[in-house]
Amino acid sequence: MSLTQPAPPVRPRRSPSKPLAELGRRFGDERSVLGSSPEDVLIHGITLNSATVEKGDVFVALTGRKQHGAAFAADAKAAGAVAVLTDPAGLEQAAATGLPVVVHDELRASLGAIAAWLFDTDASPIKLFGVTGTNGKTSMVHILEAILTQAGVTTGLSSTAERHVDGEKFTSGLTTPETVDLHSLIARWTEGGAEAAAVEVSAQSIERHRIDGVPFDVVGFTNLTHDHLDDYGDMATYLEAKRPLFRPEHAKAAVISLDSPAGAEIAGTAPIPVQTISSDPAVAADWHVEVTNETIDGVSFTLRRTVDDWSVSSSVSAIGSVMAHNAGLALAMLSLAGYSEERLAEAVADGIDVYIPGRTERVSGETGPAVFVDFGHSEDAFVRTLDAVRAVTPAGGRLIFLFGADGDRDKTKRPLMSAAAVDHSDLIVITDHHPRMEDPAAIRAALLEGARTRAAETKPGFEIVEVSPPEAAIRKAVSLAREGDSILWCGPGHQSYRDIAGVRTAYSGREEARAALREAGYPPR
Ligand SMILES: CC(=O)N[C@H]1[C@@H](OP(=O)(O)OP(=O)(O)OC[C@H]2O[C@@H](n3ccc(=O)[nH]c3=O)[C@H](O)[C@@H]2O)O[C@H](CO)[C@@H](O)[C@@H]1O[C@H](C)C(=O)N[C@@H](C)C(=O)N[C@H](CCC(=O)O)C(=O)O
Numbered sequence: 001m002s003l004t005q006p007a008p009p010v011r012p013r014r015s016p017s018k019p020l021a022e023l024g025r026r027f028g029d030e031r032s033v034l035g036s037s038p039e040d041v042l043i044h045g046i047t048l049n050s051a052t053v054e055k056g057d058v059f060v061a062l063t064g065r066k067q068h069g070a071a072f073a074a075d076a077k078a079a080g081a082v083a084v085l086t087d088p089a090g091l092e093q094a095a096a097t098g099l100p101v102v103v104h105d106e107l108r109a110s111l112g113a114i115a116a117w118l119f120d121t122d123a124s125p126i127k128l129f130g131v132t133g134t135n136g137k138t139s140m141v142h143i144l145e146a147i148l149t150q151a152g153v154t155t156g157l158s159s160t161a162e163r164h165v166d167g168e169k170f171t172s173g174l175t176t177p178e179t180v181d182l183h184s185l186i187a188r189w190t191e192g193g194a195e196a197a198a199v200e201v202s203a204q205s206i207e208r209h210r211i212d213g214v215p216f217d218v219v220g221f222t223n224l225t226h227d228h229l230d231d232y233g234d235m236a237t238y239l240e241a242k243r244p245l246f247r248p249e250h251a252k253a254a255v256i257s258l259d260s261p262a263g264a265e266i267a268g269t270a271p272i273p274v275q276t277i278s279s280d281p282a283v284a285a286d287w288h289v290e291v292t293n294e295t296i297d298g299v300s301f302t303l304r305r306t307v308d309d310w311s312v313s314s315s316v317s318a319i320g321s322v323m324a325h326n327a328g329l330a331l332a333m334l335s336l337a338g339y340s341e342e343r344l345a346e347a348v349a350d351g352i353d354v355y356i357p358g359r360t361e362r363v364s365g366e367t368g369p370a371v372f373v374d375f376g377h378s379e380d381a382f383v384r385t386l387d388a389v390r391a392v393t394p395a396g397g398r399l400i401f402l403f404g405a406d407g408d409r410d411k412t413k414r415p416l417m418s419a420a421a422v423d424h425s426d427l428i429v430i431t432d433h434h435p436r437m438e439d440p441a442a443i444r445a446a447l448l449e450g451a452r453t454r455a456a457e458t459k460p461g462f463e464i465v466e467v468s469p470p471e472a473a474i475r476k477a478v479s480l481a482r483e484g485d486s487i488l489w490c491g492p493g494h495q496s497y498r499d500i501a502g503v504r505t506a507y508s509g510r511e512e513a514r515a516a517l518r519e520a521g522y523p524p525r
């Protein structure tokens with residue numbers, strides 16, 4: 001796949017086949033132009049992007065932020081589209097192609113119903129799990145998948161990192177696919193015989209109608225902490241963007257973590273059955289998670305249900321107490337969905353064996369410093385992952401922290417990220433991440449200022465190094481580290497590119513870290 005093209009949606013192998021006339025009747029208005037024999041035109045797929053059109057598709061031309069999709073209707077026709085579905089603003093350009101055009105006033109808000117009709121999503125027997133929250137969504141859906149697989153359940157997954165179908169892995173574009181792509185994915189899971197699927201649900205996807213018409217059985221809430229304020233302005237607005245997931249039109253029931261203040265707010269107001277979970281024994285909740293051991297290979301925990309004192313002890317092969325909490329939340333969601341306690345306990349009796357791509361992922365081998373690559377890009381994620389790595393760093397070992405910040409994203413979090421870095425590590429290396437259209441030196445300068453201010457206040461003499469580009473920064477971090485030290489690199493996670501001035505350049509933080517270790521004489525994992 002090209003780095004600049006959208007990831008192609010996952011489609012069912014047996015394409016749907018529905019008459020254009022029915023699409024027009026159900027969803028079009030009087031301005032629609034269906035041509036002379038719409039009963040004979042069959043729709044076999046649907047897409048929002050001209051670059052991913054296949055023969056027989058209806059092309060959805062939406063009003064975008066930058067442009068109108070109808071500008072690409074001719075490209076869609078050339079690629080095999082048989083009709084265009086658009087809003088009134090797109091009608092003229094769409095009709096100019098000579099293709100039949102179905103017009104709908106509130107197009108984005110009706111795409112869920114349209115996709116559910118085309119893919120028969122309502123008839124899918126799959127148990128659907130959705131997870132939202134600022135941090136932990138990707139980790140959660142991979143943990144849900146791991147537990148279900150260990151319980152013998154055939155499973156699908158949709159995360160920021162990957163989509164999983166029938167044992168096959170597909171590249172993700174958006175965290176939560178566009179509406180029509182999500183319904184298409186559910187159709188593919190259904191066709192492959194999946195019994196359950198776990199879907200990561202971003203706040204952006206809720207408000208942009210991407211999960212419309214998707215009947216979640218149980219949804220989970222991890223936390224709400226400072227991020228995305230470029231999109232939402234303040235935390236109250238950000239919370240409002242998450243809230244609709246916990247309404248009957250989207251979900252039948254929910255498990256909500258009380259570990260951030262927004263949890264109690266959502267749990268107290270959600271008009272669906274809700275259970276709560278906390279890692280604080282002093283907080284009243286339906287479930288409690290207690291961490292019992294942390295090692296470099298993972299974390300052990302006990303999950304206990306308040307009502308009957310039922311408990312299960314297990315471990316998860318990912319480091320940090322947050323991963324124990326994520327595993328507890330996942331088990332509580334599965335229990336609420338109807339999986340029996342016996343089945344769940346048996347599934348996790350030998351631990352939860354999960355690989356979460358680029359989340360506190362260890363890339364170092366048996367010798368040299370322990371090196372972890374992570375996707376964290378917020379203050380809370382920094383604190384949690386730094387503490388997780390600290391807990392598995394041998395006594396006397398230093399924790400070296402390498403990080404950058406996203407360009408063109410919430411700038412207000414930069415000083416907070418730097419302060420967290422100073423507070424929770426022993427030495428920091430500031431570098432670049434995705435500068436996007438910003439000047440990378442200016443982003444580093446903001447991070448440096450935040451770090452120097454915090455260090456001057458609380459840790460005089462604290463060592464701060466600035467190195468650009470990140471390929472050089474990770475080598476610098478490795479050169480500074482000794483046996484027994486740990487290096488945590490937050491930012492690149494699972495990704496295989498960097499966005500520099502709007503151009504995606506091939507690049508993998510995990511591979512750069514492995515190369516840096518190899519060059520230093522430490523065979524990596
Ligand atoms: C702000 C936002 O949500 N933007 C989304 C939106 O883009 P847009 O409105 O700017 O689209 P546009 O470029 O004006 O184009 C208009 C229409 O023309 C179509 N088009 C465009 C070009 C072309 O060659 N052919 C074509 O058909 C586009 O598909 C689109 O439908 O519609 C596009 C097509 O579906 C999305 O790819 C794009 O997501 C962008 C990539 C994005 O970054 N979204 C972020 C905010 C997002 O949703 N993030 C969350 C996760 C956040 C997190 O947890 O960190 C997510 O769920 O991924």
Ligand SMILES: Nc1ncnc2c1ncn2[C@@H]1O[C@H](COP(=O)(O)OP(=O)(O)OP(=O)(O)O)[C@@H](O)[C@H]1O
Nearest residue numbers: 134135136137138139160322374375376381384385
């Ligand atoms: N429950 C949690 N609470 C706080 N931090 C967490 C939690 N689970 C994972 N993290 C950390 O948060 C960061 C992001 O993790 P993850 O990718 O699972 O979350 P996410 O919600 O999918 O984020 P994104 O939307 O950015 O992909 C990582 O640093 C990870 O180690």
